Amino acid sequence: MSEAILRIENLSIGYDAGICQIHALRSATLEAHAGEVIGIVGESGCGKSTLAAAIINLLAPNAIINSGSIYYQGTDIFSLNKDAQRKLRGQDIAMVFQDPMTTFNPVLTLGDQLIDFQQHLEGVSISEKRIRATNLLARVGIPDPSLCMKRFPHELSGGMRQRASIAAALLMQPNVLVADEPTTALDVTMEAQIIHLLRELRSDYQGAIIVVTHHLGVVAELCDRVYVMYAGQVVEQGLVDDIYHAPKHPYTSALIACDPAHFEEHTPILPTIAGRLPDLMNPPQGCSFAARCVLANELCRTTVPPWVKISQTQSALCHKASQ
Amino acid sequence: MTALLEINGLSVRFPISSGLRDMFIPGRDKHINVLDDISLVLKAGETLGLVGESGSGKTTLARALLGLLPISAGTIRFDGHALKSKQSFKAVRKSSAMMFQDAVACLSPRMTIGALLIEPFIIHGIAIADRQAKAQELLNRVGLAADLANRYPHELSGGQARRVGVARALALNPKLVIADEPTAGLDVSVQGEILNLMTELKTQLGLSYMIITHNLAMVRHVSDRIAVMYLGRLVEVGPTRDVFKQPLHPYAKSLIASEPQPDPRKRRADLAIKGEIPSVLNRPKGCEFNTRCAIARDRCRNEAPKLRAISSTRFVSCHFTET
Numbered sequence: 001m002s003e004a005i006l007r008i009e010n011l012s013i014g015y016d017a018g019i020c021q022i023h024a025l026r027s028a029t030l031e032a033h034a035g036e037v038i039g040i041v042g043e044s045g046c047g048k049s050t051l052a053a054a055i056i057n058l059l060a061p062n063a064i065i066n067s068g069s070i071y072y073q074g075t076d077i078f079s080l081n082k083d084a085q086r087k088l089r090g091q092d093i094a095m096v097f098q099d100p101m102t103t104f105n106p107v108l109t110l111g112d113q114l115i116d117f118q119q120h121l122e123g124v125s126i127s128e129k130r131i132r133a134t135n136l137l138a139r140v141g142i143p144d145p146s147l148c149m150k151r152f153p154h155e156l157s158g159g160m161r162q163r164a165s166i167a168a169a170l171l172m173q174p175n176v177l178v179a180d181e182p183t184t185a186l187d188v189t190m191e192a193q194i195i196h197l198l199r200e201l202r203s204d205y206q207g208a209i210i211v212v213t214h215h216l217g218v219v220a221e222l223c224d225r226v227y228v229m230y231a232g233q234v235v236e237q238g239l240v241d242d243i244y245h246a247p248k249h250p251y252t253s254a255l256i257a258c259d260p261a262h263f264e265e266h267t268p269i270l271p272t273i274a275g276r277l278p279d280l281m282n283p284p285q286g287c288s289f290a291a292r293c294v295l296a297n298e299l300c301r302t303t304v305p306p307w308v309k310i311s312q313t314q315s316a317l318c319h320k321a322s323q
Numbered sequence: 324m325t326a327l328l329e330i331n332g333l334s335v336r337f338p339i340s341s342g343l344r345d346m347f348i349p350g351r352d353k354h355i356n357v358l359d360d361i362s363l364v365l366k367a368g369e370t371l372g373l374v375g376e377s378g379s380g381k382t383t384l385a386r387a388l389l390g391l392l393p394i395s396a397g398t399i400r401f402d403g404h405a406l407k408s409k410q411s412f413k414a415v416r417k418s419s420a421m422m423f424q425d426a427v428a429c430l431s432p433r434m435t436i437g438a439l440l441i442e443p444f445i446i447h448g449i450a451i452a453d454r455q456a457k458a459q460e461l462l463n464r465v466g467l468a469a470d471l472a473n474r475y476p477h478e479l480s481g482g483q484a485r486r487v488g489v490a491r492a493l494a495l496n497p498k499l500v501i502a503d504e505p506t507a508g509l510d511v512s513v514q515g516e517i518l519n520l521m522t523e524l525k526t527q528l529g530l531s532y533m534i535i536t537h538n539l540a541m542v543r544h545v546s547d548r549i550a551v552m553y554l555g556r557l558v559e560v561g562p563t564r565d566v567f568k569q570p571l572h573p574y575a576k577s578l579i580a581s582e583p584q585p586d587p588r589k590r591r592a593d594l595a596i597k598g599e600i601p602s603v604l605n606r607p608k609g610c611e612f613n614t615r616c617a618i619a620r621d622r623c624r625n626e627a628p629k630l631r632a633i634s635s636t637r638f639v640s641c642h643f644t645e646t
Contacts, residue, residue: 043510043511043512044481044510157599157600158377159599160599187376187377187537187600188376188537188539188578188581188582189376189577189578189581189595189596189600190376190599191581191583192581192582192583192591192594192595192596193594193596193597195583196594214510214511215583216511216585217540217582217583217584217585218583219585220583220584220585220586220587220589220590221583221584221587221590221591240587241587241588244585244586244587244588245586245588254512255511255512256585258511258512258514258515259511259540259585260511260514260515260540260541260543260544261539261540261582261583261584261585262585262586263543263544266543266544266563266564267544268522268544268545269519269522270514270515270518270519270544271515272512272513272515272516272519273512276480
């Protein structure tokens, strides 16, 4: 495979909480290649949003990067100065946010904002920028894009606004597109349409798409590869088919088993994962899933699990994965 | 089974603010029909799932049933009594309870959990000997630790707040519990816990549930019958298993087909439904679904279909149901 556009190595991020630190992300490693759709999936508190914020370099002010680096086309983005970091954002790495309501400025028309987003595009006149924006709105499936350019964000429905924010993110033809819960705020029929759109866009878009979500269905519909996260760690990664049909980490299996969409038949008692997330202020010594894992033994509780390579494309952070 | 709740031709209309212009144009309809001609029966001991997308009127229906909104037409009978006056609704609220959508926002931040659990008794003027013991009994019933009674709502996790919501709803031993999105915002592993708890309490206490949700995967497993709503009207009612197996209304069909499947091998190539939900302000003429329906004909654009019986258990409002 070609050189990764984006490579995250051993990234650990904590949030300063006064007397202690909350270890939101611990030794996360991830790779994204051009033309690929990556899924990052996990439940709340697993660190997926911190990871997304780190990729776009919009971490909260109290975030502390404890170790690790993010390489974008070979350069470590944390080593760049603020100005260079800002230039990457939007042009090279763009983001689609969860809530399409708050993506746009409510007092400016969409057209004005979509033109402003192109301010770093040199040697292009305003009218050309307007044409570019209109064409992109048409591409994301907005009927009558030139009318839409004159509208204010509140005049569009949620689904249309999410389409417009995808258009806004793609305006500068970024190499990496991060979509943080792109369909969570939408209805099922709109969700299906946005998934369909993202799938269509990937064919004419050269970069990597990273979808961050808690919804296993969205990942299954959209992604090529998945990273499963739990308590701040990536616990398993692999091709989407392997992860869904031959998961090796007990958490991945449990998570998939919990999804009620899985059962065809009426199942009155749904499976759950007993116990709760470990305290991220004092992450457990051994495996972070040990306390809730049915397979866990003494080794799991005391020793940090190794990355076990299951195949060329799949690996899991588990003592038991090799068995 | 006897009918616990009988809704007949229920309509709820909201006035739309009339500006100066409306004062000079007589005869303009200054209302929107949020609920239009809803007829539905809930049998004792049954779980009914009410599904639909945002704006379909699910929450409005729940609120109207408890007398939290004025009804413009139709009748509601609960447990043999017609609900009309304020007094009759107040009496109903003793034997029917609502779990509101946002579980955390339902709990007053300045009251302890214990006080919140006792609140229903005070509101309805029911004397209890030992408040502390009652609160602990309720906490125990929903699987929460007794010492939680002294905590404040912000100290709870989302799942715990839901459990408190369940405990509060069950405080007065109701016959009917209306649960508005009982699992919205919860992780899949916790979602199962809440649903299992609700199922368990249902058999223990002989409850009936009306579960309002947009989560089809969930409602499929917990409900006996489902009612599908679109733009304030019922489009299909039937036993859950039958409706999921063979939906009759084109909207129910596309809604079920839109749900992303957590299995990459079941990726859908086509879009089940195009277009957006129209606004209730411009309700389409004739069948409200004709703007998005694949089988719409002239008749659908002119004549609104009535909910009709297909078999003894299934009802659908479509002119051209293919059976």
